[in-house]
Amino acid sequence: MLHVLVIGAGTMGSVHAEAYKNMPGVKLVGIADLQADKAALLAAHCECRAFTSYDQALGQLGSEHIDVIDICLPTPLHKSYVLRAADDGKDVICEKPLAGSLADARLMIDYCKQKGVRLFVGQVLRFFPEYQNAKALLDRGAIGSPAVIRAARGGSYPVGWNDWYSDTSASGGVIVDALIHDFDYLRWCFGEVERVFAKSLHGRVQAQLDYALVTLRFQSGVIAHIEGTWAHEGFFMQLEMAGTSGVIDYDSSKDTPLIMRDRGQRPGSRAGVPVPESPLEPSPYARELAHFVSCIQDGSEPLVTAEDAWEALRISLAALESARTGRPVTLNDAARSTSG
Amino acid sequence: MKIGIISFAHMHAAGYASALMQIEGVELVGIADPVAERGQKYAAQFGTSYFQSYEDLLAQGLDGVVVTSENAYHKEHVLAAAKAGVHVLCEKPLSTNVKDAQAMIEACRAHGVLLQTAFPVRFNSSVRRAKQLVDEGKLGRILAMKGTNRGRNPGGWFVEPSLSGGGAVIDHTVHVADIMRWMTGAEVKEVYAEVDHLIAETPIDDCGMLSLEFDNGVFATLDCSWSRNKTYPVWGDVTLEIIGSAGTLTLNAINQKLNVYRDEQGYSHHFWGDDMDLALVRDFVSSIASGASEASVTGEDGLQALAVAVAAYRSDERKDTVSMTDVLA
CATH class of the missing domain: 3.40.50.720 (NAD(P)-binding Rossmann-like Domain)
Structure with missing residues (x-):
């Protein structure tokens, strides 16, 4: 039985805790969050203990009764908690993006290696069946040789603790926080990226809006266009792969099995907003975490490694740099090989 | 006449x-x-x-x-x-x-x-309605745009550069580049593009992804690829997403369609919207009839859109951004 402590009771913390609650071979031992009421509420729901800090949790549970630390905190807090967990000899599952800088991400990966603990990063898109199936079709030659790829992700501006998403130096904006999913997925499908060009609203508008359009050129020749938006409503993700003999496309807002529309007549309900759902049992997040857990149990390599997460971050930061300078950014192989 | x-x-x-x-x-x-x-x-x-x-x-x-x-x-x-x-x-x-x-x-x-450039998309009823919404300020200030004009490789002289001037980039950049200029009232200042021959057997550029910077601070991308395969249910598309300070607009100019499923031909779209070619030609004829001093869509409009395509080719050669003033000089 693996004992997991979740740090952070926000959106992702709740998703992770819920997944562990029903996962065979795992015991969710606690949830720690600075906001005691949030931790308590989530802990009550997941039938585990609530703590207001990492230290309090380790102190009260006893370090020997915790195997895995799952970090669901705002990005700037990832580093210190990953290092602490490694110091305490715990395997670590960390939400994406691993860090805000490549240097920090490298340090975290190396530190975990040194301390002999595993580090997994929640690049969850690889566990979404629609994306897995698209890759399987691609690999099977369903569209021939891939040529032009379009991906999109976004919706409304995210709401988080202390409004941390709107501090681009902390969140990296839509390019780092959201598009890192697509960058990782596309790299999984098409290999290494050669060149990145990006434009974004960051620095152009004062309003709480972010919108970015990124072009990736892969070493294989594939051209990919990725749209990231925190300027729309609701949430959607799209993928289109066009190849020499076919096209695969997916749009979560259209290809959805379930949409609920509220007439707004019940107390507290909101009218007019369609809420699409794509029920899956288990959820992609639960699939991802169960996979990480099984990797911890049998020592096997995960579908997405910490090095993959580092590469996805590298693409994200190159896109940020391109958007800032207005020039294309070439990713060189030297940086890749010396880093690995 | x-x-x-x-x-x-x-x-x-x-x-x-x-x-x-x-x-x-x-x-x-x-x-x-x-x-x-x-x-x-x-x-x-x-x-x-x-x-x-x-x-x-x-x-x-x-x-x-x-x-x-x-x-x-x-x-x-x-x-x-x-x-x-x-x-x-x-x-x-x-x-x-x-x-x-x-x-x-x-x-x-x-x-x-009169020299009128044939940009029928300007006469598409949904595009005209979008322009009206923009002009009424419904979107606030335009901040960014995402356009596509994909299609099938037309073959024939279109893939002979000595006759066509190039492939997908010169063929399919100009429509939406023109619409973007029209919507914003701004000129393209700088172009970046990834262009390649990745699909057709004939060596011709059939994949193009342009990034545009306008002189009023708006940015945009434009996918002009001949990336629709033979059995795709429609010849291609003309789409434009506009991000405004007060709202967003999603335009899919040929999405007035019936979905048709036939045993022999498979799945296809049947368009039932207004005929934009008719509206375009009617406009040309009425400019002549009224003795207009300028066409409604001018040669200059055609030149500006063409220059975006030319800049895209140059950008791909240089692997860097290209200034429109250099292209138009």
């Missing part, structure tokens, strides 16, 4: 011809085509005369002429029409290069004839 058509090399010619037939007071005087078989076939179909030489057609006392020859011949045909004092509706791209396009604009100005 007497109108002629020079060349049926471009498939849009048939659409323009049938539009001309529908407009009251317009006589399709003749079709000139160096390919006799093709010219005679369409002359018979539209019940008009066939001319081997375009000079003979231009000598028929025309008010206007539609130029739908291969891109590389636009200049020769437009210059001849201008010299004959005939107003011109010229198929896009206006030319294969900036210099020729500038010469065409100059010649038409010198001879006092």
